[in-house]
Amino acid sequence: MIINLSPSSCSLSLARFINSKSHISRLTKTHFSKSFSSSSSSTFHSKNQFLHEKNRYPFGRRRDFRSWVIPGFDFGSNFESTQSVLEAVGVLTAIIVVHESGHFLAAYLQGIHVSKFAVGFGPILAKFNAKNVEYSLRAFPLGGFVGFPDNDPDSDIPPDDKNLLKNRPIFDRVIVISAGVIANIIFAYVIIFTQVLLVGLPVQESFPGVLVPDVRPFSAASRDGLLPGDVILGVNGIDFGKNGPSLVTEVVDVIKRSPKRNVLLKIGRGGGNVDVRVTPDENSDGTGRIGVQLSPNFKISKVQPKNILEAFSFSGREFWGLTYSVLDSLKQTFMNFSQTASKVSGPVAIIAVGAEVAKSNVDGLYQFAAVLNINLAVINLLPLPALDGGTLALILVEAARGGKKLPLEVEQGIMSSGIMFVIIVGLFLLVRDTLNLDFIRDLL
Incomplete structure (x- = not known):
């Protein structure tokens, strides 16, 4: 069913x-x-x-x-x-x-x-x-x-x-x-x-990192400086060494495990890299959240x-x-x-x-x-x-x-x-x- x-x-x-x-x-x-x-x-x-x-x-x-x-x-x-x-x-x-x-x-x-x-x-x-x-x-x-x-x-x-x-x-x-x-x-x-x-025909070209398509207003991510269009290239000093949808899961898991604790994100923005420290808010179940939507980072072209x-x-x-x-x-x-x-x-x-x-x-x-x-x-x-x-x-x-x-x-x-x-x-x-x-x- x-x-x-x-x-x-x-x-x-x-x-x-x-x-x-x-x-x-x-x-x-x-x-x-x-x-x-x-x-x-x-x-x-x-x-x-x-x-x-x-x-x-x-x-x-x-x-x-x-x-x-x-x-x-x-x-x-x-x-x-x-x-x-x-x-x-x-x-x-x-x-x-x-x-x-x-x-x-x-x-x-x-x-x-x-x-x-x-x-x-x-x-x-x-x-x-x-x-x-x-x-x-x-x-x-x-x-x-x-x-x-x-x-x-x-x-x-x-x-x-x-x-x-x-x-x-x-x-x-x-x-x-x-x-x-x-x-x-x-x-x-x-x-x-x-x-x-x-x-x-949609053809996909993958890029490093995790894309941040949207940041909710007044969320932890917005408060701490994340912007729509940012690309997360690493977390807590560890750079991502591969591409793929599993990177989204890795970022989510780190955020969920870190309520009210600093998470260091390496961000690709405007052709350069910046470090952003985000402090996730705490959900009712004790997990962390920062108020963003994430997706694998790729470009779609058409043939x-x-x-x-x-x-x-x-x-x-x-x-x-x-x-x-x-x-x-x-x-x-x-x-x-x-x-x-x-x-x-x-x-x-x-x-x-x-x-x-x-x-x-x-x-x-x-x-x-x-x-x-x-x-x-x-x-x-x-x-x-x-x-x-x-x-x-x-x-x-x-x-x-x-x-x-x-x-x-x-x-x-x-x-x-x-x-x-x-x-x-x-x-x-x-x-x-x-x-x-x-x-x-x-x-x-």
């Missing part, structure tokens, strides 16, 4: 923008979107740890030295914030529509009866009917579903109709259930291909493909690199679930991340959308109740039993338990993530 959007293995690919090793910059999020109808193919989205790391010279940036990490919405500019939130919601809604359209088209093209196509969930805001299908827009745009009339008591279709989904051969049903995942995989590749054509074949080559390399990183990150999440369970968040956090990506870097929306598509595809293949993978698992059990279905009450019990779990966890995360937003915490 957890997807890691912060793969730890990064190569010259879109995965460079994602790193799970930064303690300061860690953010975890999970998004549920479901139909709670027993006769629907529903969508469950889960996203974990989407980290965007900015460099000294980001392409397409809107604001200097903005970290892509966000603990909550920034309402410093109402218009810009609203625009960014709408862009993030738009990306998420498009991904959901693509997923559900995959289910819908796979059924429609096979002549299978479909009764509903909904964008969002909850109360209906607008709807229309065409060819015996109800198309609706619902109040909460973070979900969607395709409904089938198989078990609808109000349907006038005979229960033995061969074009009901439940009466179709196993292979036909597998195509319908897996089509949402396939649609998201295709959409992710299309997004990456579009980025390669319009923006170019334009020379021809269409090279564009396909670039896109394929980016797509497979990102997919491998997502799968590896998911594996690491499950292997360390006791440490990561408390980090899971909900749709509010995803919108917050997407809004900050849109605000900081328009081009970053490409990575944001591609990552969410791949993660949605992966999570929906997990054999868990209320996911596409859970439905596929039941179909495979049926195939193993020689085409003999499980008793209806058993299937309904399995799916109902999964749906109830999704509802409970989803509501909990929705409330928790909302309360964790900066502007909400300020109000409280």
Whole structure:
């Protein structure tokens, strides 16, 4: 039920923008979107740890030295914030529509009866009917579903109709259930291909030290002289001898171990080096903090493909690199679930991340959308109740039993338990993530 959007293995690919090793910059999020109808193919989205790391010279940036990490919405500019939130919601809604359209088209093209196509969930805001299908827009745009009339008591279709989904051969049903995942995989590749054509292939060049993209006002770092754009080259007299995301962890660990004690930072600034002594403030848990955002120090440049074949080559390399990183990150999440369970968040956090990506870097929306598509595809293949993978698992059990279905009450019990779990966890995360937003915490 957890997807890691912060793969730890990064190569010259879109995965460079994602790193799970930064303690300061860690953010975890999970998004549920479901139909709670027993006769629907529903969508469950889960996203974990989407980290965007900015460099000294980001392409397409809107604001200097903005970290892509966000603990909550920034309402410093109402218009810009609203625009960014709408862009993030738009990306998420498009991904959901693509997923559900995959289910819908796979059924429609096979002549299978479909009764509903909904964008969002909850109360209906607008709807229309065409060819015996109800198309609706619902109040909460973070979900969607395709409904089938198989078990609808109000349907006038005979229960033995061969074009009901439940009466179709196993292979036909597998195509319908897996089509949402396939649609998201295709959409992710299309997004990456579009980025390669319009923006170019991101290429990373690493530099020594740890970048300080942002310094919070009135923090220990601000008080003691750290500036946005500074590069930390060493700590307590020890120069960094290597590059990489692990340097961020090293700096964070030193700061956390040194509340109210001087920490000597060697700073690269304006072509020269200066020493800055910072005295971390003490958190409620006894650890130190200085109020900065950190990221690995690198520069992103872009390489334009020379021809269409090279564009396909670039896109394929980016797509497979990102997919491998997502799968590896998911594996690491499950292997360390006791440490990561408390980090899971909900749709509010995803919108917050997407809004900050849109605000900081328009081009970053490409990575944001591609990552969410791949993660949605992966999570929906997990054999868990209320996911596409859970439905596929039941179909495979049926195939193993020689085409003999499980008793209806058993299937309904399995799916109902999964749906109830999704509802409970989803509501909990929705409330928790909302309360964790900066502007909400300020109000409280």
